[in-house]
Amino acid sequence: MKTRHSTYPIGKLLLHVIDQSGLDPKTCFAELGFTNFSKAIERLDRWLGYGEGNALLLERLQSSRFAIDANLLRQVMAENDVLLQRKREAATKHEENAARKGFEPRLEVIPEFSRPTQITMFSLTGGNRRFGTGLPNGISAWPWDDQLAYLKRVVPESFAKHQGRTYFTGKIVGYLYRATFDSEPVQLTVTGDLVTQEEPLSLAVSYLRLR
Numbered sequence: 001m002k003t004r005h006s007t008y009p010i011g012k013l014l015l016h017v018i019d020q021s022g023l024d025p026k027t028c029f030a031e032l033g034f035t036n037f038s039k040a041i042e043r044l045d046r047w048l049g050y051g052e053g054n055a056l057l058l059e060r061l062q063s064s065r066f067a068i069d070a071n072l073l074r075q076v077m078a079e080n081d082v083l084l085q086r087k088r089e090a091a092t093k094h095e096e097n098a099a100r101k102g103f104e105p106r107l108e109v110i111p112e113f114s115r116p117t118q119i120t121m122f123s124l125t126g127g128n129r130r131f132g133t134g135l136p137n138g139i140s141a142w143p144w145d146d147q148l149a150y151l152k153r154v155v156p157e158s159f160a161k162h163q164g165r166t167y168f169t170g171k172i173v174g175y176l177y178r179a180t181f182d183s184e185p186v187q188l189t190v191t192g193d194l195v196t197q198e199e200p201l202s203l204a205v206s207y208l209r210l211r
Contacts, residue, residue, distance in 0.1 A: 004044075008051035009079040014044065017066055032060040051084050103181040105135040107151070107158060110187070112170030122168040131166050132175075133158045140179035148194070151177055155192030164190065 006012050021028045026037050034040035046053030061067065068076075109131045116122035133154055139147055155175055164172050174195065176185040187195040 004048055006048035006051075008048070008083060009076045010051060011048040013068065013073075013076050014047055014057075014061075017061065017068060021066055028066075032057075032064055032066075034060070051080055051087075100181045104137065105139050105177075105179050107133040107135060107155065107188075108176045108178070108185075109166060109172045110174035110176060111166050112173050114169070116168040118168050125167065128166050128169060131158075131162050131172065135177075135179075140183070147179065151188060152192035155188055155190065159190045 004015060006015060018025060018028055023031065025041075029037055029040040032040075034043075040057075043054050043057045047057065058073075062073075109128050111128060135150075135154075139150065142150070158175075159172060162172065166172060172190060174190060175188040175192075177188055178185040189195060
């Protein structure tokens with residue numbers, strides 16, 4: 001077995017247990033009841049690389065002569081959970097920063113159906129993005145009335161350009177306008193008029209808001 005490392009507390013502990021067993025890895029895993037060495041190594045690598053994995057490895061370890069002290073294992077798993085949470089938060093923040101940096105104001109369509117008729121083709125063709133419209137980068141700084149006037153012009157143009165339909169989600173029943181990354185999307189009709197907040201959001205709009 002090649003030399004392995006881990007940045008996770010549980011990964012380091014597992015490597016220590018294997019090292020202290022006095023057995024070569026294949027013999028050690030065989031004693032734990034794993035007959036397929038390659039599969040056993042895959043289970044180990046999951047814990048080493050991601051800090052979490054199939055519980056079977058830990059269960060068999062704890063029922064063997066190599067069992068880890070229960071208090072130590074609880075402590076290590078608690079430390080491991082803290083590190084996992086920190087990494088998840090960092091990944092989420094990184095994704096948000098990337099999305100914020102790449103944000104451009106757009107008009108997105110509200111389709112008739114929230115579920116595509118052909119999911120694979122829908123994904124391969126870029127979803128409904130092609131039916132939306134890019135907007136001027138500085139539009140959020142315009143006076144609100146000027147923004148509405150611009151939308152009133154471009155929405156019907158976009159609707160007519162695509163003949164009021166998408167490929168896999170039916171008719172275009174409205175549009176969403178989002179001027180900045182942090183702003184709530186504004187719902188528009190196919191003629192570019194504002195939809196009053198008292199009117200209920202369609203399932204399609206709710207879906208788009210959660211994306």
